[in-house]
Amino acid sequence: MSKDLVETLWYGHGRPLAPLTPLTWLYRAVAESKRKKALREAAQPLPVPVVVVGNITAGGTGKSPLTARLVQLMKEQGWRPVILSRGYGGKSEEYPLEVTEGTPAGVCGDEPLMLSLATGCPVVVDPDRLRGAHHAIEQQLGDILICDDGMQHYRLPRDLELAVFDARRGVGNGALIPVGPLREPLDRLNTVDFVILNGEPFPESGQSIARFAGVTHEDIHAMALEPSALVNINSGDTLPPEALHNRGVRAVAGIGNPFRFFETLKNLGARVTEKPFPDHHHFRPEDLGFHRGEWLVMTAKDAVKCRGFAPDNAWMLTVEAKLSEPFEQHFLERLAACSDRSVHHETERPKHG
DSSP, rough: OHHHHHHTTTTTOOTTTGGGHHHHHHHHHHHHHHHHHHHTOOOOOOOSSSEEOOOSBBBOOOHHHHHHHHHHHHHHOOOOEEEEEETTOOSEEEEESSOOOTTTHHHHOOHHHHHHHHOSSSSSEEEEHHHHHHHHHHHOSSEEEEEEOTTTTTSSOOSEEEEETTTTTTTTTOOTTTTTSSSSGGGGGGSSSSEEETTOOOTTTTOEEEEEEEEHHHEEEEEEEEEEEEEEEEEEEEEEGGGGGTTTEEEEEEEOOOHHHHHHHHHTTTEEEEEEEEOOOOGGGGGOOOOOOOOEEHHHHHTSSTTTTOOTTTEEEEEEEEHHHHHHHHHHHHHHHHHHHHOOSSSSSOOOO
């Protein structure tokens, strides 16, 4: 759907698709049946902590940058994290698949390859995240698992859950698919450990966020995505994001919310020609046309799919998730508690925290 259509149908006032409400009842019944079945068949807790980053809305919310930041935090504490992913948009002949720098995005998916390159830690792709988790453990790839976009994959046991939202869009009209953007009812937030609002201003010192979308939760935190660098896709040359000021760019984006990316470029002072594509779009050379004098700028997620045919003036804008110190401290405390409860394989691991 186009931006205007999505904003009107799901994120505008009222519920224009209300006549489809019986389908939401069917959607909820099917989803709840699958959830109960998965929970009944759920495996025993895994011998390493499992963190799940996800959302209950359709569309992009910033899960992958948050995953990358959490991986960085884990590494700083001595953990050896492994990222689990479904690998949406990729198609491999066999799973589980360990992602390497040379793995084509068309095989592993764009987000797993992006996370592998950005974090340098093992990434295991498998539509069956539990099978992927067992592979990571059996191959001794690390000592903690973090699943990017796995809240609804209930077969995977988890110790911590983080639900991420685009703060500006919120929960839209609050209705389930197809009337609204919700994958699960709002009361699902009562069961998660952290609610993360991407784009919410950071509270002043001493303040906290107590409610979101009518739900009271003890751990609601703000997150900001900050541009960190411009990287030339072919040469690897880097420039500061400020190099975009007053420069004409053709911006292409095949992500869940491309207009958030375009707005970021405009905030950096770029003169932007927007070219949105569907999420996980398989780019072709003809998609990257530009006018003389323009730079071609894209997200890191899209750039991994354009290696090999991107023009010399193609750049990716990398971003980093900025989180509050109270959140990071509490997250690490909860992680340490999970570690204390876990039963570990092999030899004694390094002390965390």
